[in-house]
Amino acid sequence: MGYTRGEIIQKCENAFENIKTFYQQDMVNYRGKTVDTDELYTEIVAEYLCENIFEFKKGIPEIIRSKYKIDSHDGKYDESSNRLEEKIAMKMFGMSEKGREFQHIGKIIDYQIPLKAKRDDVAGKIDLLSYNGKTNTVYILELKEPDSIETVLRCVLEGYTYMRTFNKEKLFNDFMIPTTARLIACPFVFKGSIQEKEIMEKRPFLNRIIELLESKIFYITENYNVEEA
Numbered sequence: 402m403g404y405t406r407g408e409i410i411q412k413c414e415n416a417f418e419n420i421k422t423f424y425q426q427d428m429v430n431y432r433g434k435t436v437d438t439d440e441l442y443t444e445i446v447a448e449y450l451c452e453n454i455f456e457f458k459k460g461i462p463e464i465i466r467s468k469y470k471i472d473s474h475d476g477k478y479d480e481s482s483n484r485l486e487e488k489i490a491m492k493m494f495g496m497s498e499k500g501r502e503f504q505h506i507g508k509i510i511d512y513q514i515p516l517k518a519k520r521d522d523v524a525g526k527i528d529l530l531s532y533n534g535k536t537n538t539v540y541i542l543e544l545k546e547p548d549s550i551e552t553v554l555r556c557v558l559e560g561y562t563y564m565r566t567f568n569k570e571k572l573f574n575d576f577m578i579p580t581t582a583r584l585i586a587c588p589f590v591f592k593g594s595i596q597e598k599e600i601m602e603k604r605p606f607l608n609r610i611i612e613l614l615e616s617k618i619f620y621i622t623e624n625y626n627v628e629e630a
Contacts, residue, residue, distance in 0.1 A: 403435065404431075404435060404436065405435055406435045406437055406440060406445055407437075409431075409442055409445045409446065410445065412426065412427075413428065413445075413449040416428070417457075417460070420456070420457055420460030421460070421461050421462060421566070422523060423457070423558065423562070424555060424559045428442060428446055429446055429552065429555045430551055431443065431552075441604065443552050443554045443604075444605075447554055447604075447607045447609065447610045448606040451606060451609050451613060461562055461565035461566060462566070463566060463567070464516055464517065464518050464524055464567065465518060465567075465568040466515070466516070466517070466518045466568075466571070468575060469515075469567065469572045469575045469576070470511065470514075470575040470576055471514070471515070474494070474511055474512065474513070485546045486544055487513060489546065489621075490512040490528050490529050491512055493509050493512075493625055494509045494529070496509070496625065497509040497531075503531070503625075503627045505533070505619060505627050505628075506531040506533060506540050506542065506619060507531050507532050507535070507536075507538075507540075508533075508534075509529055509530070509531045509542075510530050510531060510576055511529075512527075512528065512529050513526045513528065514527040516563060516566050516567055524566050526563075527541055527567075528543055528544035528589070529542035530542070530576070532582070536583075537582045537583060539573075539578055539582045539583065539584045539585070540585055540586075540587055540619075541563055541584070541587065542587055542589040542619070543556050543557075543559050543560035543563070543586065543587065543589055545588070545589065545590045545594070545596060547591040547593070547594055549590070549596070550595055552599065553588060553599045553600055553607060554610070556588035557586075557588055557607075557611055557614060557616050557618075560586035560587060560588060561586045561614045564585075564586040569584060585615060585616065585617055586614070586616055587616055587617045587618060587619055588618045588619070590620060590621070591620065591621050591622075592621065592622045592628070597630075600618060600630050617629065617630070
């Protein structure tokens with residue numbers, strides 16, 4: 402089934418009634434083009450967001466937890482687990498615990514950080530939190546496993562939504578991060594993934610929304626090296 406440009410815009414308008422879940426909506430992850438204008442679905446969604454960027458940013462409510470740092474996080478995981486994304490996050494955290502600092506993103510200081518303050522809150526978890534002391538920058542890394550089929554737009558919006566959800570002052574205090582640090586939400590995807598192929602294409606509205614949200618995209622390469630897209 403295909404959609405028209407107008408139908409995609411209508412979906413965006415409907416989703417804007419609850420902006421904190423916008424990134425979860427189906428049309429953010431649609432692949433393909435409209436049946437009437439031959440435009441990429443995600444380009445229409447990104448265009449809509451560009452036109453309503455102020456409302457999008459202000460429409461994500463903050464949730465303040467009593468504590469963001471989970472003391473039991475030790476990077477240990479079950480090798481037989483099928484939760485690949487979580488295993489990758491723990492592995493990279495473990496590398497930093499052993500002294501590794503990754504290019505661009507610095508040291509990974511925690512993983513799977515919960516954002517809910519109470520059970521019925523609508524919020525996910527930060528996959529990876531890193532700090533680059535050389536640039537005084539904190540990265541919220543939205544990790545995707547190698548065979549993820551999520552669109553880059555979905556990755557960008559999910560990471561940004563998480564960044565707006567937590568209380569910056571409280572999180573920085575919990576992890577003893579300098580209050581002057583810059584904060585950036587970034588998709589963290591694998592080289593050779595469907596996301597990399599999408600990034601290489603000319604998508605002006607996707608590029609514009611990345612710019613407006615002050616995001617960056619990083620690749621995970623062989624041996625868990627990090628490259629900037």
